[in-house]
Structure formats: structure tokens, C-alpha cells
Amino acid sequence: xxxxxxxxxxxxxxxxxxxxxxxxxxxxxxxxxxxxxxxxxxxxxxxxxxxxxxxxxxxxxxxxxxxxxxxxxxxxxxxxxxxxxxxxxxxxxxxxxxxxxxxxxxxxxxxx
Amino acid sequence: xxxxxxxxxxxxxxxxxxxxxxxxxxxxxxxxxxxxxxxxxxxxxxxxxxxxxxxxxxxxxxxxxxxxxxxxxxxxxxxxxxxxxxxxxxxxxxxxxxxxxxxxxxxxxxxxxx
Numbered sequence: 595x596x597x598x599x600x601x602x603x604x605x606x607x608x609x610x611x612x613x614x615x616x617x618x619x620x621x622x623x624x625x626x627x628x629x630x631x632x633x634x635x636x637x638x639x640x641x642x643x644x645x646x647x648x649x650x651x652x653x654x655x656x657x658x659x660x661x662x663x664x665x666x667x668x669x670x671x672x673x674x675x676x677x678x679x680x681x682x683x684x685x686x687x688x689x690x691x692x693x694x695x696x697x698x699x700x701x702x703x704x705x706x
Numbered sequence: 707x708x709x710x711x712x713x714x715x716x717x718x719x720x721x722x723x724x725x726x727x728x729x730x731x732x733x734x735x736x737x738x739x740x741x742x743x744x745x746x747x748x749x750x751x752x753x754x755x756x757x758x759x760x761x762x763x764x765x766x767x768x769x770x771x772x773x774x775x776x777x778x779x780x781x782x783x784x785x786x787x788x789x790x791x792x793x794x795x796x797x798x799x800x801x802x803x804x805x806x807x808x809x810x811x812x813x814x815x816x817x818x819x820x
Contacts, residue, residue: 598749627807634715636796636812637750652807684749693738693800695808697749 597621598698600685606704613672615701617685625688626668627695628652628660630681637684643668675705708733710797712811719787720819727782727814729797739780740798740808741771750796756780767791792818 601616617626625644629637629652639652641660649660657679661669668687672679682702686695711730719725731737738757742750754765761773771782780797794815800808 603747634812637810639807642807686750693808694740694752694755697742697751699749700747702747 598685598687598696600683600698600701602701603699604702604704606706607675608706609676611672611675611705613675613703613705615670615672615683615685615703617668617670617687617698618666619668619687619696620666621687621689621696622665623687623696624665624690626662627686627688628658628668628670629684629686630654631684631700632681640670675703677705679703680705708799708809710799710809710811712795712797712814714814715812716815716817718817718819721789722786725782725784725787725791725816727795727797727816729780729782729811730778731780731797731799731809732778733799733801733809735801738800739771739773740800741765741769741780741782742796742798743767744794744796744813746793753782753795787816787818789818789820792816 598619627642628640631637638654643649643662659671682700684700685698688695709732740755741753744750753769756763756773764770794813796813797811798808
């Protein structure tokens with residue numbers, strides 16, 4: 595079974611802090627994604643990566659950056675957290691040639 | 707433009723009753739279609755997918771969905787709902803080849819009454 599893990603299930607940070615959300619997948623998938631999920635808005639794509647060191651902006655990249663130094667790991671970075679970034683963050687991975695994404699359990703981030 | 711509409715924000719059904727969750731999509735190419743389920747506090751789990759072929763697809767947990775190209779719909783059904791089916795359900799659409807991303811609907815929350 596594909597396994598996508600996220601470093602924290604719950605995280606509380608203060609406004610202005612730098613925040614790292616980590617995601618690791620164990621199936622050698624080429625593609626990885628970061629979404630945020632908010633009530634009534636569904637899932638919105640923040641960034642995705644189709645290869646090591648490669649990244650593409652999604653629909654809502656403002657206030658976020660990403661890093662993919664190794665194939666299995668995709669990090670989401672909030673350079674200076676703000677209260678409007680309080681949300682559920684979901685990581686997903688996808689093998690090349692198949693448009694089927696596998697999700698991690700999510701990180702619920704609260705910014706105070 | 708690509709989009710997915712789930713017109714029902716919240717549905718309540720009695721345990722044992724049948725269920726249909728609606729999904730309409732707009733997509734410029736041949737679509738791949740998915741239904742995911744999210745239990746409270748959890749990530750998304752794939753219920754079923756349609757890529758091609760038979761338009762009625764079977765998934766896990768007794769769910770099925772029917773692709774209707776003429777109506778741009780991919781509705782999810784279950785003949786008899788169990789209390790454990792209470793969750794949020796997301797429909798998603800993506801390209802059949804090439805593109806990386808999926809487009810998600812806003813979700814339908816299912817409540818099951820004992």
C-alpha cells in the first residue's frame with residue numbers, strides 16, 4: 595500500500611513564525627502536491643512538484659514556498675505565518691503516468 | 707475552465723436507506739473522474755475512479771458511480787447506507803493524460819441517522 599505521512603497531525607504556531615510542514619511518501623512517486631482545505635472551499639492546490647528540485651505554483655501559492663530536495667520528501671514552508679493560514683493542510687503523491695493521488699492524514703495548523 | 711460542482715453541501719439519510727451524491731464537472735478534455743471520502747480529522751481515501759470503458763464503476767465499501775458524458779455527471783451511489791459512511795465526500799476531475807493536477811469539488815457532508 596502507498597503510504598504518505600505528514601510530520602504533524604496538529605500544529606499551533608504564532609503569527610510571524612516560520613513554519614515547516616513535512617510530507618514523505620514511500621512509493622517512489624514522481625509527483626507530490628500540497629493542498630489546503632477550508633470549509634466550503636474544498637481542496638485548493640498550493641504547489642506541486644513533478645521531480646526533485648522542480649516545483650509549480652498552484653492556485654493559491656501566495657505566502658507559501660516549497661522544497662523538494664529528495665524524491666520522497668516535499669516540504670511546505672510558511673515564511674511568516676499569518677492567522678489566515680490557519681487551515682488543514684493535505685499532502686498527496688501521484689505516480690507518473692497515472693492521474694490518481696494518494697493522500698496523507700493532514701496537518702491541522704492553527705496560527706495564533 | 708475546469709471545475710467540479712457538488713450541489714449538495716450536506717445530506718442526511720437514515721441508516722439502511724439508499725444514497726446518491728451528485729457531481730457535475732466541466733472539463734475540456736477526456737476526463738478522469740474520482741470520488742474520495744474523508745472521515746473526520748483524516749486525509750482523503752480513494753473510493754473509486756473512472757478512466758474509460760464501462761460507465762458504471764464499482765468501488766470500495768459498496769459504493770458505485772456512473773459516468774454520464776451527456777450530462778457531465780459522475781454521481782456516487784450506495785444502495786444501503788451504514789452509520790460508518792458518515793463522512794465528507796469529494797468528487798474530482800483530472801486529465802486522462804499529461805496534466806498533473808486534479809480539480810476538486812467543495813464536498814458533500816453525509817450524516818447518517820440511526
